[in-house]
Amino acid sequence: MAAYDLYGVKDISIIVAKLNVEELLGVSFEERESAYQGGVYYRFDGEGGEGFVLKENIDPFDGEAVEQLFSEYPVLLYVDKTTRSDEIGDFLNIKFCLLRHELFD
Template identity: 50%
Template sequence: MTMSYDLYGAKKLSLLSAKDDVERALGKIFEERDSSYQGGVYYMWGRRDSEHFILKLNVDPFDGDPAEQKYPDHKILLYVNTTERSSDIEKSMRQSADFELLRHEIL
């Protein structure tokens, strides 16, 4: 069983409009959450002990710098964690032209 961890980014969307785009592309309904660790309001689908997605602003809550410093121009981040469906998700995300795959890791 190969698990992938992918990171997508968007440059021009607000968090709420990004949520709408991602929900439409993936056919999932994301739940609003609030955490100082995640930088405030963020959205999540799934459970942390299995496949799950986290949609958030690219802001480090402690210093205000980008959370993903390699991608400072990407305002919105979508983490796809613990998935076996990486290629299927990538195909679905291509439907949302505002998101691009930034990182693909296999563990």
């Protein structure tokens, strides 16, 4: 089963969050820009379709939080299609808060 997890972090910028995730998980983000993602965001594509997207929790069109239920988290990390959710969580829980965990076949 693949997991789709959402993490949030408070009190640090997206740049500091990027550096923290890269260090904790040993990945290297690629900077991208997209109106859909709210401007500059960071992406990592791993093995087997696993992917991470790190972005600010702001909708550029209306200024509201993209994730309304978690509006107090200004920076979000989406971990998509992972089979190592527990392992990633063990590393990230030092600075990031798990906001949502969904399993799919």
